[in-house]
Amino acid sequence: MPGYGSLMINGRKGVFMAKKIYLSSPHMSDEGYEQAYIEEAFESNWIAPLGANVDGFEQELAAKIGVKHAAALSSGTAAIHMALKAAGVGPGDIVFCQDLTFSASVNPIIYQNATPVFIDSNFETWNMDPEALETAFAKYPNVKAVIVVHLYGLSADLDPIVELCKKHNVTLIEDAAESLGTTYKGKFTGTYGDYGVFSFNGNKIITTSGGGMLVSNNEERIAKVKFWATQARDKARHYQHSEIGYNYRMSNILAGIGRGQLKVLDQRIAKKKYIFEFYKRELGELDGIELMPINEWNEPNYWLSCILLNGQIRPVDIIEALEKGNIESRPIWKPMHLQPVFSKYDYIGEGVSEKIYNNGVCLPSDTKMTPQDIMKVCNLITRVVGN
Numbered sequence: 511m512p513g514y515g516s517l518m519i520n521g522r523k524g525v526f527m528a529k530k531i532y533l534s535s536p537h538m539s540d541e542g543y544e545q546a547y548i549e550e551a552f553e554s555n556w557i558a559p560l561g562a563n564v565d566g567f568e569q570e571l572a573a574k575i576g577v578k579h580a581a582a583l584s585s586g587t588a589a590i591h592m593a594l595k596a597a598g599v600g601p602g603d604i605v606f607c608q609d610l611t612f613s614a615s616v617n618p619i620i621y622q623n624a625t626p627v628f629i630d631s632n633f634e635t636w637n638m639d640p641e642a643l644e645t646a647f648a649k650y651p652n653v654k655a656v657i658v659v660h661l662y663g664l665s666a667d668l669d670p671i672v673e674l675c676k677k678h679n680v681t682l683i684e685d686a687a688e689s690l691g692t693t694y695k696g697k698f699t700g701t702y703g704d705y706g707v708f709s710f711n712g713n714k715i716i717t718t719s720g721g722g723m724l725v726s727n728n729e730e731r732i733a734k735v736k737f738w739a740t741q742a743r744d745k746a747r748h749y750q751h752s753e754i755g756y757n758y759r760m761s762n763i764l765a766g767i768g769r770g771q772l773k774v775l776d777q778r779i780a781k782k783k784y785i786f787e788f789y790k791r792e793l794g795e796l797d798g799i800e801l802m803p804i805n806e807w808n809e810p811n812y813w814l815s816c817i818l819l820n821g822q823i824r825p826v827d828i829i830e831a832l833e834k835g836n837i838e839s840r841p842i843w844k845p846m847h848l849q850p851v852f853s854k855y856d857y858i859g860e861g862v863s864e865k866i867y868n869n870g871v872c873l874p875s876d877t878k879m880t881p882q883d884i885m886k887v888c889n890l891i892t893r894v895v896g897n
């Protein structure tokens with residue numbers, strides 16, 4: 511059984527399990543900030559949706575990243591869905607979406623009965639390739655929106671992407687679910703596009719156990735999203751509806767967790783960076799291993815430390831070796847154009863996303879890891895690589 515071994519305890523042979531090392535697990539503050547906000551909600555009996563924590567979480571996150579308005583929602587996926595609806599994406603519309611991502615970037619396009627076209631990444635950023643995007647604009651001049659993703663906390667090269675969207679008068683949505691706290695040229699990801707999306711799912715850099723946030727400088731659109739997300743109730747005493755609504759708001763309890771977590775975001779980023787630097791020091795010089803690309807204009811949040819192998823060693827060799835030591839790791843996201851459910855949609859690119867997927871591994875990047883834990887991971891990988 512992976513992770514088990516035998517050990518003599520008081521002269522008897524016992525079985526022990528090596529402490530599990532996680533990819534990225536929830537990490538509440540040592541100070542108990544989250545608990546204090548939840549207490550407050552309990553004391554005022556403000557358990558139900560909305561309330562002071564929801565307003566506070568929206569304002570505090572918006573202030574932190576420098577954006578004017580925010581809507582706290584039930585998930586990052588719901589936030590992408592609302593961004594598309596706010597952008598006016600509807601049946602038959604085309605939406606360009608980064609090919610190398612998690613399926614939640616794409617599913618909401620289908621909820622809106624629109625058509626995704628997948629855009630390849632480049633090796634310099636692992637994110638959307640501006641040249642592939644330009645090719646896509648030439649092929650589909652009537653596109654309605656673009657979804658760019660900042661994978662693993664690395665930012666896309668936003669300037670040319672923003673410029674292309676402006677030139678074609680197309681809404682830009684940043685799926686910053688993995689990149690809260692990441693900056694591009696000194697400004698936070700999620701604030702470059704017309705809309706920015708964050709996720710507080712359990713394994714993200716901060717978590718509310720589940721939740722998301724949509725941000726924008728457009729006050730009217732964010733107000734509209736809040737309306738749709740609370741069942742689209744018209745301003746009338748009787749229950750009247752003129753539009754289809756959703757039950758997408760964040761609860762006041764979970765928003766309390768979010769407010770507490772936001773206070774330790776910088777601490778989490780510092781630890782994630784420490785983990786990445788550790789891997790870089792121990793693994794960076796090995797033949798056959800390359801660390802994920804850090805560009806000089808990018809200050810990542812280092813959500814996950816990822817490596818790229820040279821083809822000699824396969825990701826599965828590393829993943830299985832770590833698994834035997836009770837250590838969690840995983841492959842890079844499988845590109846969307848290779849997913850059975852999305853295979854009928856167009857893909858613009860030259861197979862870069864597929865190469866990153868075929869050769870990439872996400873290493874454990876849990877902020878609770880000790881230096882000994884990280885060293886253990888490095889030693890196991892060095893053994894697999896064999897140099």
Ligand SMILES: *Cc1c(COP(=O)(O)O)cnc(C)c1O
Binds near residue numbers: 588708709721
């Ligand atoms: C986690 C994630 C999402 C979805 O967020 P949820 O809060 O889990 O719905 C969307 N896009 C990317 C890239 C993600 O990593």
